[in-house]
Amino acid sequence: MPLAREAVELLVQAARAWYFEGNQHGLRDREWMALRFLGRANRFSRTPSALAGFIGATRATASQIVKTLEAKSFLVRKPSQEDKRSVVLHVTAQGEKCLNQHDPINHVLNAVNSLGTEECIRLRDSLREILNHLDAAHQRLDASICRDCMFLAERSPSTGKGxxxxxxxxxxxxxxxxxxxxELLCTSFERTRDRPKIEENLDRAARVASQG
Ligand code: SF4
Structure with missing residues (x-):
């Protein structure tokens, strides 16, 4: 238990590295969270309602955040290709540039990256396991990546014009x-423990890339 407590205390200290009051580079904490999520979410989750669920805000608050990001030209709305009555939010090139240059989590990202590929994989798996326990206890999961989802099915590649x-x-x-x-985030994600193949392939690719 002392070891677990020490680990949790370190996690809490790490969280202080990216939490801030007020704003950074013109955006408040939740606006950064929204821009970051929309930059990583798949086409099914880049909607105002999925955004509201992910950042834990009401639809009205999420809508205000979307307006702020649109006013700064970081975001545009486009009609959904799946359902023309819905809109999909797209992060613009300017929004992506802002994330790359100023996202408050970038220095944490660099610190984690400096651990090396094997340690990153171990850290990711440990954090995912912790979140699984917490989600099971609170019956919630905000979003996760598609490749771990029970709804994802492999199919033979189809070819169009070669x-x-x-x-x-x-x-x-x-x-x-x-x-x-x-690799993108989805708020309709449902976990499965039975998809090691894609995950192992991608981890192997990351190891090869880090050696190259
Ligand atoms: S497979 Fe799962 S995570 Fe991927 S788009 Fe479908 S519901 Fe979302």
Whole structure:
């Protein structure tokens, strides 16, 4: 238990590294959280209601945040290709540049990256395990990446004009999902413990990339 307590105290100290009062580079904490989420979310989750759920805000607050980000040209709304009555939020090139240069979590990202690939994988897996326990206790999960989701099904690559178009299928939305999209966040995520293949392949790719 003293070891667990020490680890939790370190986690709390680490959290202080990215929490701030007021604003940084013109955005408040929740606005950064929203921009970061929308920059990493898949097309099903870049909606005002999914955003509200992820940042733990009301629809009205989320809508105000969207307006602020739009006013700064970090975000645009476009009609959804799946449902023309809905809108999908897109982070603009300017929004991405702002995230790359000024996101308050960037220095934490660099510190974690400096641990090296193996240690990063261990840290990710430990944190995921901790979140699983917490989510089970509180019956909630904000979002996670597609490749760990029980609705993701592998399918044979189909080709159009000689080009591979999609490698996976989402059985919830009944829509194709590309390999790149399996790395994005989704608020409809449901965990499965039975998808080691994609995960192992991607971890192996990360190890190879870090050696190259
Ligand atoms: S497979 Fe799961 S995580 Fe991926 S889009 Fe479908 S519901 Fe979302």
């Amino acid at each position: 080009r591979v178009t999609a490698e996976f299928m989402c059985r919830l939305y009944r829509a194709p999902v590309s390999l790149q999209e399996t």
